[in-house]
Amino acid sequence: xxxxxxxxxxxxYLKERLNDLGALELxxxxxxSLLALTTTCFLVVVTGYYVLRRRALINKPKHPGKQIGxxxxxxxxxxxxxxxxxxxxxxxxLMRMELAEVMTIDSIAKEANIESKTATVTLANSNLQHSPxxxxxxxxxxxxxxxxxxxxxxxxxxxxxxxxxTLYAPPPRDHKIDVIALxxxxxxxxxxxxxxxGTHMWLRDSLPHHITSETDNRPMARLMIYGxxxxxxxxxxxxxxxxLATVFHSSxxxxxxxxxxxxxxxxxxxxxxxxxxxxxxxxxxSSISDDQKLIRAVYGVIFFxxxxxxxxxxxxxxxxxxxxxxxxxxxxxxxxxxxxxMQQRDFHRALGxxxxxxxxxxYETLESPTAQRxxxxxxxxxxxxxxxVTKSSATHCRPWEDGSEHxxxxxxxxxxxxxxxxxxxxxxxxxxxxxxxxxxxxxxxDRLQTTTSKxxxxxxxxxxxVGRSDVLDKIKLQFGLGQQSESEPSQPRRRVSLYGLGGVxxxxxxxxxxxxxxxxYPDTSVFWVHASNADRFRAAYAFIAEKCNVPGRKNPxxxxxxxxxxxxxxxxxxxxxxxxxxxxxVELFFSPQRSDNPEAHQRGDKLAxxxxxxxxxxxxxxxxxxxxxxxxxxxxxxxxxxxxxxxEAHQLIQSILKTEVSTDEALLLASKLEHLPLAxxxxxxxxxxxxxxxxxxxxxxxxxxNELVDQLSESFEP
Numbered sequence: 001x002x003x004x005x006x007x008x009x010x011x012x013y014l015k016e017r018l019n020d021l022g023a024l025e026l027x028x029x030x031x032x033s034l035l036a037l038t039t040t041c042f043l044v045v046v047t048g049y050y051v052l053r054r055r056a057l058i059n060k061p062k063h064p065g066k067q068i069g070x071x072x073x074x075x076x077x078x079x080x081x082x083x084x085x086x087x088x089x090x091x092x093x094l095m096r097m098e099l100a101e102v103m104t105i106d107s108i109a110k111e112a113n114i115e116s117k118t119a120t121v122t123l124a125n126s127n128l129q130h131s132p133x134x135x136x137x138x139x140x141x142x143x144x145x146x147x148x149x150x151x152x153x154x155x156x157x158x159x160x161x162x163x164x165x166t167l168y169a170p171p172p173r174d175h176k177i178d179v180i181a182l183x184x185x186x187x188x189x190x191x192x193x194x195x196x197x198g199t200h201m202w203l204r205d206s207l208p209h210h211i212t213s214e215t216d217n218r219p220m221a222r223l224m225i226y227g228x229x230x231x232x233x234x235x236x237x238x239x240x241x242x243x244l245a246t247v248f249h250s251s252x253x254x255x256x257x258x259x260x261x262x263x264x265x266x267x268x269x270x271x272x273x274x275x276x277x278x279x280x281x282x283x284x285x286s287s288i289s290d291d292q293k294l295i296r297a298v299y300g301v302i303f304f305x306x307x308x309x310x311x312x313x314x315x316x317x318x319x320x321x322x323x324x325x326x327x328x329x330x331x332x333x334x335x336x337x338x339x340x341x342m343q344q345r346d347f348h349r350a351l352g353x354x355x356x357x358x359x360x361x362x363y364e365t366l367e368s369p370t371a372q373r374x375x376x377x378x379x380x381x382x383x384x385x386x387x388x389v390t391k392s393s394a395t396h397c398r399p400w401e402d403g404s405e406h407x408x409x410x411x412x413x414x415x416x417x418x419x420x421x422x423x424x425x426x427x428x429x430x431x432x433x434x435x436x437x438x439x440x441x442x443x444x445x446d447r448l449q450t451t452t453s454k455x456x457x458x459x460x461x462x463x464x465x466v467g468r469s470d471v472l473d474k475i476k477l478q479f480g481l482g483q484q485s486e487s488e489p490s491q492p493r494r495r496v497s498l499y500g501l502g503g504v505x506x507x508x509x510x511x512x513x514x515x516x517x518x519x520x521y522p523d524t525s526v527f528w529v530h531a532s533n534a535d536r537f538r539a540a541y542a543f544i545a546e547k548c549n550v551p552g553r554k555n556p557x558x559x560x561x562x563x564x565x566x567x568x569x570x571x572x573x574x575x576x577x578x579x580x581x582x583x584x585x586v587e588l589f590f591s592p593q594r595s596d597n598p599e600a601h602q603r604g605d606k607l608a609x610x611x612x613x614x615x616x617x618x619x620x621x622x623x624x625x626x627x628x629x630x631x632x633x634x635x636x637x638x639x640x641x642x643x644x645x646x647x648e649a650h651q652l653i654q655s656i657l658k659t660e661v662s663t664d665e666a667l668l669l670a671s672k673l674e675h676l677p678l679a680x681x682x683x684x685x686x687x688x689x690x691x692x693x694x695x696x697x698x699x700x701x702x703x704x705x706n707e708l709v710d711q712l713s714e715s716f717e718p
Contacts, residue, residue: 073124073199075190077165079156081108081117082140090119097138099157100126107204109169112224112254118166120190120204121157130159161189161227164251167204168223176213176220177263177438178255179203182228182248183418184270184305185316185329189227192269195421202420202427210431211438221265221438226251230271231325232316232371233379238324241331241339245278249291252279256290261297263441265434269418270389271332273306274340277347284350287476292520298351299441300358302434304410304418308344308361309393310334312386315370319379334393344396354400358437361407362430363394368413381415388414408433453574454525456547461515463655468509468648471498474639475513479618493636494613497629498622500641503678506622509641510579513620517577525576531589531621532582537561537607561610568612578612580621586628608632643675652677653694656684665694672701 081090087105094103100123108119128136135158169175181203183192194201203223211221228244229237239247255261268276283295313333320326331339351357364387372383395407410417410426420427480492498506514526527544530536541564545553550567552558568576583589589608608631611619623629629638644652649670654661673679687697 072126073122074126074130074159075106075199075201076121076123076126076128076157076159077161077190078119078121079111079116079135079158080154081119082153083110083115083117085117087119093138093140093155094121099128100124106201107167109166109222111166112164112222113257120165120167120201122199128157132160134158135160159190161225162229164224164226164254165189166222166224167201168208168219168221170208170219170222174213174218174220175222175262176442177211177265178222178224179207179211179265179267179434179438180224180226180252181267182226182269182272182275183230184272184414185230185332186232187230187269187272187415189225192415193225193418193420195424196416196419198421200420200422202422206420206422206427207431207434211435214439214442220442222262226272228275232329233319233323235320235323235325238327240328241274241278241343244275244328245282248275249279249282252294253290255297256293261293263438263445264294264298265300265302265438265441266298267302267304268306269304270306270311270414273301273303273308274332274343276301277306277308277343277350280350281343281346287473287481289516289520295350296520298357299444300360300437301351302430302437303359303361303394303397305362305364305389305394305414307332307334307340307389307393308396309390310337310340311389311393315372315383315386319371334390348398358440359397359401359406360433360437361395361397361401362410362417363391363407364389364414364417365391365409365411366413366416368415453523454527454548455514455518456544457511457514457526457528457579459511459528462508462511465508465512468505468512468641471509471639471641472513472516475509475620476516478639479620493633494615494618495633495636496618496620497633497638498620498641499626499629499638500624501643501676502624503676504641504643505677506624506641507581508677510581510620510622514577514579521575523575525574527576527578529578529580530582531580531607532584534588534607537588541610561607565610565612568617569614572614572616574616576617578617578619580611580619583621583623583628583632584625586625586631589628590631644670644677644680645675646670649675649677649680652680653684656681657688661694668698669694672698 078090078094085108087108090108091103091105102124104122106120106122108117110116111118135156137154137156139154164180181193183189190201193203200206203225208219208221208223212218213220226248228247229235229239231237255264266276268274280295280298280301283291283298286292286295310333313329316329317326320329331337333340351359367385368388369381369385370383370388371379371381374380374382391409395402401407408429410429412419412426417426420430475496475498478493478496498510500506514528517524517526527540529540529544531540538561542553542560544550545560545564545567548567550563552563553560568578587606589606591606621629621632623632626638646667650661650663650666653666653669669683670680673683683697687694
């Protein structure tokens with residue numbers, strides 16, 4: 001109103017001055033005084049408009065909702081915020097978009113994918129028209145970002161909060177743990193955790209400042225929420241529990257993408273807890289390295305009213321009717337739900353044995369209103385009260401966590417048990433337990449990081465390694481680390497042979513497995529032993545003795561091979577993997593039935609006798625000699641490595657050359673070199689060093705260039 005009043009006054013004054021000056025205007029010549037006056041008045045009006053509007057928007061309350069009064073408010077998520085923006089820059093941009101009469105920037109944090117920031121914004125009397133699933137896009141001009149490669153970058157504004165949303169992220173030096181919360185059936189990812197009738201959202205506004213480090217008391221947790229389609233009435237979704245868990249699982253992969261996966265605490269309310277359990281079961285069964293990182297990172301789960309043994313859905317069924325989500329609702333019933341029973345059985349093993357993780361359960365002690373139509377025929381929770389999730393169901397989780405240190409009552413209804421104000425006594429009980437759990441998770445992680453494990457592998461990780469996932473999965477399965485079939489379970493083996501032709505890629509596969517073990521099982525030591533001859537084998541053992549400070553290693557009369565063997569067998573608190581590469585000479589390791597060298601036999605220097613044998617260690621060998629593999633594995637099946645497939649060869653060629661290569665050209669080269677990765681790697685190195693094309697190289701091969709053939713036949717280490 002002030003803006004309109006000011007504009008009218010200025011326009012009235014301008015009109016009077018124009019009338020006064022009109023008689024002075026010279027025919028055919030502009031009146032400079034008139035022009036100057038017009039320009040001045042225009043600038044005053046425009047400036048006044050923006051000053052008053054900026055004053056209205058920039059005087060935002062310190063805490064959301066405190067100065068908004070009776071205006072209708074909503075919280076929106078703003079995604080795609082450039083990393084170099086702070087809340088002031090975001091506010092300036094949003095004010096220009098004129099989204100609402102009053103706005104507050106409540107949070108702004110770097111997202112888990114590290115590509116952008118996400119903000120939560122409270123808008124009063126918003127100009128945005130909301131419809132489920134719709135987001136509003138606001139494109140950034142060049143003045144708002146420096147990304148010259150992405151000039152059409154935009155911000156997305158919506159209030160569905162589907163997927164992951166980061167509410168708070170501490171500075172990188174303080175970031176030690178991740179906390180993710182999931183809402184329940186019919187809930188809202190953000191709104192479910194707001195205080196009843198207020199704007200305080202405890203996961204965003206309070207919890208970050210309560211989960212603090214033991215050493216300096218600084219906030220250490222990144223707080224996130226996860227949203228999914230969970231409407232009960234008039235839902236168009238036919239997702240079941242497994243579908244919901246699969247999407248959540250995919251969202252978590254962003255946490256495993258970086259070099260460091262921090263400990264994770266998961267919070268689940270009602271159905272959200274069941275989604276967490278289903279996702280963890282899937283992670284525990286997966287042999288994919290990122291999945292293994294995630295399941296090992298999850299240290300604790302906090303359940304709020306989660307129906308581990310089902311819940312009362314009697315008032316929800318009329319609400320669902322024959323909707324596509326009826327199966328989902330029926331699957332969480334407390335009456336004969338096979339899905340709930342199977343999940344409960346499988347979850348016991350998902351987070352490992354007792355002591356590897358912690359689970360805590362909160363249960364409701366107030367009856368909740370049930371679903372009923374109001375006078376306008378709208379479904380609302382205003383019906384007769386009942387207990388939706390009983391204590392026995394909410395606490396029926398893992399059998400060793402049924403004491404008071406793992407369960408706690410909350411004197412609230414099912415919905416209100418996750419709605420806290422800043423000073424609620426129930427909230428204090430929650431944050432104290434969350435802080436203690438987070439600190440124990442950090443201590444457990446630190447124990448792993450301070451392990452005395454060794455990684456004695458002489459080669460760097462190969463960035464060009466592609467494919468071969470089927471072979472790697474077989475190795476993991478043989479050692480008991482992969483996903484086994486329930487119908488054909490197998491006992492883990494301590495020795496596995498990787499057998500195949502020379503140049504087929506056995507060493508590279510073994511190297512990839514070594515780095516996988518390092519990433520997934522950092523407390524496992526890895527030792528690499530060359531075995532092309534006795535001298536190299538002995539040198540590798542001497543190196544292990546020196547790096548591991550094996551007692552007696554400096555005694556010149558000591559048998560270093562026997563010392564290392566016995567030392568590894570005695571380290572029953574240390575898991576280890578030994579990779580023995582190029583075990584091709586059967587007589588070097590095993591005594592023949594008839595020996596033509598009595599002196600060698602008398603010395604007893606067959607190397608197989610120096611291979612350690614114990615329950616806490618395993619050995620992987622690579623060999624071109626099938627007989628060696630059979631003897632080494634004592635009759636167990638070998639893991640055979642065959643030539644690369646067309647797709648794998650194409651991927652390898654493009655990976656090494658760092659450029660696009662046509663399928664025909666790639667397969668022509670691969671076929672000329674028998675699809676052998678070693679030959680391909682050497683050929684591509686020759687192509688790069690001599691700056692020639694693949695077709696030229698193939699031409700040289702066809703011409704029988706002896707020098708080139710000799711170079712390709714040379715053996716080389718990875």
